[in-house]
Amino acid sequence: MLKLNFHPSGRHFLQIPGPSPVPDRILRAMSLPTIDHRGPEFGALGLELLSKIQKIFKTDNPVIIYPASGTGAWEAALANTLSPGDKVLMFETGHFATLWHKMALRLDIQPEFLGLPGYEGWRHGVQADMIEARLKEDAGHELKAVCVVHNETSTGVTSDIAAVRKAIDAAGHPALLIVDTISGLASADYRHDEWGVDVTVSGSQKGLMLPPGISFNALSPKAIEVSKQAKLPKSFWAWDEILEANKNGYWPYTPSTNLLYGLNEALDMLLDEGMDNVLARHQRWAAGVRAAVEAWGLEIQCLDPSVYSPVLTGVVMPEGVDADAVRKIIYERFDLSLGMGLGKAKGKMFRIGHLGDCNDLTLIATLGGCEAGMKLSGVNLNGSGVTAALDYFAANPLNAGER
Numbered sequence: 001m002l003k004l005n006f007h008p009s010g011r012h013f014l015q016i017p018g019p020s021p022v023p024d025r026i027l028r029a030m031s032l033p034t035i036d037h038r039g040p041e042f043g044a045l046g047l048e049l050l051s052k053i054q055k056i057f058k059t060d061n062p063v064i065i066y067p068a069s070g071t072g073a074w075e076a077a078l079a080n081t082l083s084p085g086d087k088v089l090m091f092e093t094g095h096f097a098t099l100w101h102k103m104a105l106r107l108d109i110q111p112e113f114l115g116l117p118g119y120e121g122w123r124h125g126v127q128a129d130m131i132e133a134r135l136k137e138d139a140g141h142e143l144k145a146v147c148v149v150h151n152e153t154s155t156g157v158t159s160d161i162a163a164v165r166k167a168i169d170a171a172g173h174p175a176l177l178i179v180d181t182i183s184g185l186a187s188a189d190y191r192h193d194e195w196g197v198d199v200t201v202s203g204s205q206k207g208l209m210l211p212p213g214i215s216f217n218a219l220s221p222k223a224i225e226v227s228k229q230a231k232l233p234k235s236f237w238a239w240d241e242i243l244e245a246n247k248n249g250y251w252p253y254t255p256s257t258n259l260l261y262g263l264n265e266a267l268d269m270l271l272d273e274g275m276d277n278v279l280a281r282h283q284r285w286a287a288g289v290r291a292a293v294e295a296w297g298l299e300i301q302c303l304d305p306s307v308y309s310p311v312l313t314g315v316v317m318p319e320g321v322d323a324d325a326v327r328k329i330i331y332e333r334f335d336l337s338l339g340m341g342l343g344k345a346k347g348k349m350f351r352i353g354h355l356g357d358c359n360d361l362t363l364i365a366t367l368g369g370c371e372a373g374m375k376l377s378g379v380n381l382n383g384s385g386v387t388a389a390l391d392y393f394a395a396n397p398l399n400a401g402e403r
């Protein structure tokens with residue numbers, strides 16, 4: 001039976017691809033007393049947050065913040081832009097793209113699910129040429145939106161969103177571009193305005209290093225215009241009242257005050273470090289982890305190196321090895337949590353998160369836990385991934401000797 005007050009010595013290694021480890025600085029910021037969400041101090045905080053968050057999405061347009069998990073922000077993006085029966089084009093990249101497609105069906109939208117055949121789609125990114133070809137066929141412009149996942153958390157693939165924008169433009173199609181970067185934001189390069197995204201969906205518990213509980217819709221002027229005619233039922237998710245209240249730094253309902261304290265701290269941390277440095281840090285960690293997987297002689301879930309994720313790496317287990325059994329041993333013996341294989345990938349692979357509040361040594365410890373756990377599970381490894389990653393990190397300092 002689960003002992004609720006059981007606490008193993010030392011720290012837990014939360015290396016799932018979100019929720020990511022929350023820095024102490026953020027935990028402390030969230031422990032401040034809750035204030036009146038209609039008072040002047042809150043309004044000042046709200047205005048500051050709403051302006052700083054734009055820098056993370058790389059947009060000059062409004063960003064909506066919801067007191068909800070990422071799934072809520074998915075629904076908000078669809079409910080604010082579409083009407084019952086509308087057709088949309090979605091692309092199957094993995095479990096999260098599949099869940100979003102399922103949500104669209106439940107919302108009375110007609111989603112078309114494009115993808116590579118079989119399991120191939122779960123090992124590659126969005127194929128922009130397939131989107132372009134499908135949009136060119138749609139001469140009547142029945143497809144109202146193209147919905148894609150930027151960083152597919154179930155597989156470790158980061159799709160090329162600029163290429164999807166180009167494909168829509170090349171087809172001369174007016175569809176909105178709606179992108180889920182729930183696990184990409186603040187860890188992988190993301191540019192809402194430059195890439196011409198109409199709605200970007202994101203969440204708090206990944207690159208922003210916060211606990212779960214808040215999520216985002218970044219908008220475009222076109223999305224705001226379209227939302228005025230969109231007929232899907234919505235009230236809590238409706239952008240109009242939120243945009244109005246946000247003008248003074250408030251929300252139409254009670255926001256998640258303490259999570260917003262945390263967000264403010266996270267934004268300061270990220271912007272002080274500089275987004276280019278944050279992104280380079282994640283790329284470097286990902287390369288170190290991939291060096292380890294290669295040294296083990298195992299396959300990476302993503303088969304296209306041009307779309308390797310800087311956020312997480314999927315490690316494929318050899319035929320006949322149950323990845324969940326390996327994860328269980330690693331969890332029980334080393335107090336290390338790894339992401340499970342989801343949906344079609346269940347039991348075939350595990351996922352190592354390298355996002356948020358990590359450093360070289362937490363990742364080396366993580367790889368140590370993986371390596372020891374796989375050996376205990378009888379997985380044949382070619383060599384030491386830990387040594388390969390250590391060598392990679394030593395040979396590739398982030399900033400001439402700085403961390």
Ligand code: PLP
Binds near residue numbers: 072096203
């Ligand atoms: N989309 C992606 C890419 C995700 O990684 C997740 C969660 O991990 C979701 C959507 C769903 O978000 P949430 O679990 O916060 O509702």
